[in-house]
Amino acid sequence: MSKAIQIQSTGGPEVLQLISRDVDRPGLGQVRLAQTATGLNYVDVMVRTGLFPVGLPAIPGFEAAGTVEAVGPGVSGFAPGDRVAYFFADGAYAEVSNVPAAALILLPDDIPDETAATFLAKGLTxxxxxxxxxxxxxxxxxxxxxxxxxxxxxxxxxxxxxxxxxxxxxxxxxxxxxxxxxxxxxxxxxxxxxxxxxxxxxxxxxxxxxxxxxxxxxxxxxxxxxxxxxxxxxxxxxxxxxxxxxxxxxxxxxxxxxxxxQYVRDGTVEIAAAALWDRLRRGVFEDLSVERYAFEDVARAHAAMDSRRLGGLPVLIV
Missing domain, CATH: 3.40.50.720 (NAD(P)-binding Rossmann-like Domain)
Structure with missing residues (x-):
């Protein structure tokens, strides 16, 4: 069993519920990922409030980083133990998730999971x-x-x-x-x-x-x-x-x-991500603070996003 955050209805931060679930083996074209950090973005608020419609119940979140546990049929280029991240695949508010391999990028050794989950979607934007x-x-x-x-x-x-x-x-x-x-x-x-x-x-x-x-x-x-x-x-x-x-x-x-x-896809993802890692290595964003939230504190993170009280770039530590 692993933990996830689920919404059964739209509304305020209180609709974010901690659940336990079984995660099947990855299916065709999927990778099972043990996630260590999840990015928090305004689109997550839009999902929670219904401004970005999704089928319910749903697990919010579109960005995370972690380690590959298993690969499904038809997957090449990834193996158990690889550190990866993604910036637009649903169901990111989870400890373990099956993610389309096409959405993943391999992380360089010097880019920690937390850094990737904090900066990837925002940096590529x-x-x-x-x-x-x-x-x-x-x-x-x-x-x-x-x-x-x-x-x-x-x-x-x-x-x-x-x-x-x-x-x-x-x-x-x-x-x-x-x-x-x-x-x-x-x-x-x-x-x-x-x-x-x-x-x-x-x-x-x-x-x-x-x-x-x-x-x-x-x-x-x-x-x-x-x-x-x-x-x-x-x-x-x-x-x-x-x-x-x-x-x-x-x-x-x-x-x-x-x-x-729409603009960062296929081969462009690697080009854009490489440019982002380069700017991070050069310290271009080193003055920007990061605001970390424990997985169970996701509702508090959403309340801060709602009220625009974030003290830094938000990330959920799984």
Whole structure:
């Protein structure tokens, strides 16, 4: 018997229930994984609350790391004892899980399981933003709305390390220092003329806006982007962004969006993951704190995500 976290209905953190279950031998194309760390992401909250519909009962979670226990028929490239991780396969809130082998990547010896589970999905989303949704070059200026969030803080530091000028916007004064640590310029969303402050830094507008907030910041994104620039929408904490308008089309501004698995798949996964491990080795994200939760404390972790009280990048220790 192994432990898992299950929801039988949608709702608040209290619907997350600890259960015991038997895990069968892996089926065709599957690997049985003893998971040691599970990533916590906003999509998990969306599953729990019903914003991301799944069949119920369900085991939430899409990201974890651990050690291969057994491989099923038709699996090649993995063997018992291999350390692996995945960033978009369901059922991650579990001690043991059968995972499609196609979703797994082998972990380098110097990347701990906890690090992989903390950074993989968020880091690959940041890579997608910088190398797929838009491709700012060294010397370009980007605006990051929601720069204190999990992915926004990683993307800001990654871009800065690549020689890109980063204007980071914090949602509250308590988060300004965190934004400043990863950006060339740090601004506060509540300032009276934040749009004017951005134009003082980039008089013609920024080359790319990365919007992690959504509806409540889209007007600022439109005001800040240069003609011919890109607004990359990643996430929508305040609701979906407004669809592109005719005025934006006349300015040649593209609004691009999409999920990480849409852009980071097949051979691209290895390329993106290798780039992420390289940035981790170089210490690009070393100032970012990690907030660890015991497996049985998953409801407390979700309560912190609900109230935006996370003190660092969250990870569930199994």
């Amino acid at each position: 940041a890579w997608m933003g910088l190398h797929a949704l838009a491709k700012p070059a060294p010397g370009d200026t980007i605006l990051v709305l929601g720069a204190s969030g999990n992915v926004g803080s990683i993307l800001s530091r990654w871009a800065t390390a690549e020689g890109i000028n980063v204007i980071g916007v914090a949602g509250s004064s308590s988060k300004l220092d965190k934004v400043a640590a990863g950006a060339t310029h740090a601004l506060l969303a509540g300032d009276n003329d934040v749009s004017g402050d951005i134009r003082q830094i980039a008089p013609d507008g920024v080359d790319v806006v990365y919007d992690f907030v959504g509806q409540s910041t889209f007007d600022l994104a439109v005001a800040a982007v240069r003609d011919g620039g890109v607004i990359a929408t990643i996430g929508a904490a305040s609701g979906s962004s407004t669809p592109p308008t005719e005025a934006l089309r006349r300015r040649g501004v593209e609004v691009r969006g999409g999920g990480t698995p």
